[in-house]
Amino acid sequence: MFKAIIGVLFVFSTEFISVQSSIYNKVHYLDHGDKYSVNPSGSGLDLETFCYKGRKKSIIYTWQSVIFTIHHPSDDYTLYEGCSPEDVQMEFSKNKYYWSPNIFMVKQKSFKIDPFNDTCIGVRSIAPYVVHYNVINLDFWKLLFLGVGIGLFLSADALSKNTVFHYISGITFGICASTLIIIYFISKLFPRKPFVYGALGLGWTLVIYLGNIIWENIQTIVTEYKLYVLWYILLTGLVSFVFCYRWGPVKNQRTMNLIKWSLQFLGMCSIFNSSSYQEAAMAQIVILLISYNLPQRWKMAPKNYWIRRFPPKVKFLSNEEYYQQGVRETAKALDELRTYCSSPDCNQWKTALKLKDVKRFASFMEGNSHLSDDELLEYETFIHDLTDDEDNTLTDEDDED
Template identity: 65%
Template sequence: MCSFFYAFSLGLLMSSCLPGCFSYNNVHYLDHGDIVNFKPKLSIRELRIFCYLGKPKYIIHIWQSVVLQINHFTDDYNQYEGPSPEAVEKEFFENKYSWSVNNIFSTKQKSIKLNPFNTSCIGIDSKDPYTVHLNIIRIDFWKLLLLGVGVLLFISAGKLSTNTLFHYICGVSLGICASCLILIYFVSRIFPRKPLMYGVLGCGWTIVIYVVQILWDNMRTIIANYKSYVIWYTVITGIISFILCYRWGPVENPRTKNLIKWTLQVLGLLSIFFSSHFQEAAMGQIVILLISYNLPKKWVAARKLIGKKKKFPPKVKLLSNDAYYEQGVRETAKALEELREYCSSPKCNQWKTALKIKDVKRFASFIEGNSHLSDEEILEYETSVQGELTDDEESDFTDEEESF
């Protein structure tokens, strides 16, 4: 009886001595590559706090990750997290000297990802030796992969929402995951349907979380030990889901396709947002993606055309003599026809124009479709052209004789 009162008094004394009783000599500030080896002397449980001071936010640190690795030999330890040593210490005393079951269901992670830009502290309460190692990953390729998947998912959402193969893959995947509800239904049939039992199930969420955590932590072990059962269960539920998807066919309603498209785009944006602890930069990437995605297609096509012209300018092609002559004849005939149409239209005042020219009869003949040149002008032009050609031939012949 006396020992009980002594233990009770000691518990009250310890609970009253909260943050002030803690020694800050047990706080370790770590940086990249630091390793701390803890070896207890008297096998007494002791709290050690390991903190990482965040660094300023720069754009080059957008995909940076900070990992705290814990190597414990017995897994007999308690883990506490907080933004400062005081917060970790407070959580430690609340869980240690209070009537709470949170300490029983506390999570333990061997690899803890910390925020690179904020101060983060991890407290470890153990009596066994362990090692803590801090590693800073300059460029985390998993974050880059998450960013790439988010961008591709957002851009390809419209095509995926109308793709039949994508519908079947999603249908089979959802069928396999939803088949677990059947197991939950059969398990619920085992429990007696009494109000007390429902109250226990409703209030015992901590136990459920603890069981789910154990299953999640030991998922690899379960798959390794019951590999054949897992494979057969997945194959059977996948076949059933495929049959149901084939029976009902892919989605054809436009509104349903729009809902699928918007859902994929939201998932893509969330993937981009959670691809970095630098939330401002992540939001900037999302804004840039939204603006570029909603740009008018005319602007995008014009920009591509301008860039193509700058990179590959069109080659200048010179005309030959025959092509130059044909082009001159064609353009001259076109211009004369346009002039003839204008003179025949109400826009042209023929009488006023007739007063300005000398030969009114020739003007009227041109409007009616006759040639704009007279026979004398044609003969004079041909004579001058032949004379020029003769002079050129004589000069060429003289040059040849001089060369000989």
């Protein structure tokens, strides 16, 4: 009798759970472009699960993105994510009976999911909503991440030595870290006691939480409070520039190496995050590292082979082009010489001691010609005689012909 009652209760509970699951957990499999409208009963216990079946990994889907979008009139809904409907149901059951708030969770109405893995998202809401899956075969943002990563990796050496980059980085860091600096100075006003450190620790979590909210509502903040945002950026940027100007750009070679390696690491992170196909992203990073560290003669080997195989056609200059090129290059070299002699790198007094005619050197530095009148006359006479000899030679050859 006792065993019979237990069996009946077990069957009843199993049927009850299956009924509850069928009522509260409705599974829908969506594909590219599919939309599904949901009108909940209003009890708040309905759980709709929307699943996307991941496709097989392939190179042609390296930069593909799958976007899950929920069109909801408010933020009064809860999302549960898992690899299968059972995982979603487990998360739903676990959070239904336990109070586990997460102040750092920001509800996004549109986010990307992995296109190569099965993904299910459960939605619990009272108000009606619409769910939309969209597949982008060639995501522009992923290509942008790839391009930025490659460019940052290849230009890291030049940027680490660039003064303008040092100032821009310092000013940007000052603007972003200004909130932390304000908290640091405020902490100096409080007595150094253990409970104060606890309060400050709680303050850091509050700053992170506010930062998440600001990041999610950055467009609204910039639109409605653009004047305050502009003044904040100008003031913090000016203070940061003063500090950067006081300390000057980086001069130590080891510091430059650290900056270069940090930029290269950020570039590789950008490349890795440019694709959900992690194997392909790692292959791109390996190819980039190998090509970057190849010896220069190996890099130039294909170009040299191409030049030997298909040599470029040599175009000879005419007399007029040769003369114009000589005049242009001579004027350019003289300007560079004047610039060097006027720079701090040149010791003018030491140079003047080595010259025979200092007055002529001073006249050249003031912009006058580097040739004297006698030298110009001698040059023109030489050119005239050379031209006459060439004409006579050509005339004799024509007579012989």
